[in-house]
């Protein structure tokens with residue numbers, strides 16, 4: 001078992017390694033060497049805003065590992081100061097199928113999401129240019145994305161935070177001021193939409209960003225929470241996703257755009273193809289990156305965490321967990 005503190009220690013010490021692990025996973029995904037079935041959503045009739053997602057994945061023969069992340073989203077937790085998401089990751093051995101490890105995975109999930117956001121940003125912005133950044137939604141994911149943007153060595157010159165909950169906005173603005181070294185401000189949605197890089201990390205269930213919003217050429221929108229943007233806005237932009245089949249489901253903004261147009265022509269390509277140089281974006285348009293969140297990323301980052309935590313003696317070994325392993 002790898003408890004949360006051990007996971008945090010590994011992740012905090014190695015953001016650049018995590019970025020490499022995630023970029024490699026995207027490239028391998030593009031080459032089809034991983035198995036990444038669709039994730040499965042469970043919802044509750046009497047708690048309509050809560051859900052649990054199961055994300056199974058197989059990393060390919062080289063690593064000999066497969067597994068599943070089981071992640072709950074209970075937005076009402078936030079009212080009592082608890083985090084919205086909680087997760088475990090199980091890693092299994094490909095040779096026997098046996099489970100090998102159970103990792104606390106909320107931080108792993110946040111780290112792989114933030115690494116994806118940072119990788120997409122680094123591919124889409126001019127890295128020699130100082131960037132103005134805004135965060136719409138100021139929770140755990142926004143904070144982790146800020147950490148990974150900093151780890152990517154992007155030059156952030158201005159940070160604006162917008163959240164319906166002023167206290168959350170203030171907390172992220174204070175955190176950003178410390179981390180970036182220039183004062184971060186709280187602002188309106190309109191202020192946020194004018195920045196070079198706009199990060200959406202809310203819990204909105206349906207689009208609220210005005211359809212007539214004018215995006216600028218070269219502007220980058222990270223559509224991490226997936227449901228903030230109306231279909232019309234996506235149709236004015238380049239659209240990069242992590243996996244077309246995964247992302248065009250569950251009423252995400254790209255799914256809504258598919259329902260409106262009846263086709264997938266508005267999709268420019270997948271992040272793995274962009275990384276491999278097989279796809280390019282039209283510089284006359286803004287680009288929207290919509291990552292559905294792939295189980296292979298959790299598993300790849302989880303495997304990195306397990307290896308490091310084991311080397312540091314930070315895992316809790318449970319002898320004979322499997323009980324009976326012989327038939328007779």
Ligand SMILES: NC(=O)c1ccc[n+]([C@@H]2O[C@H](COP(=O)([O-])OP(=O)(O)OC[C@H]3O[C@@H](n4cnc5c(N)ncnc54)[C@H](O)[C@@H]3O)[C@@H](O)[C@H]2O)c1
Nearest residue numbers: 084113137139140141163164165168201202203225291293
């Ligand atoms: N795409 C992915 O791979 C991926 C991975 C992990 C999380 N996520 C998504 O990221 C989002 C954020 O997760 P979190 O853990 O940071 O949540 P959180 O609950 O900690 O924070 C969300 C914040 O958004 C704010 N908010 C809600 N609606 C808003 C609106 N219309 N305008 C402005 N602010 C608004 C809330 O007040 C809250 O402070 C979730 O939707 C989650 O599903 C996506």
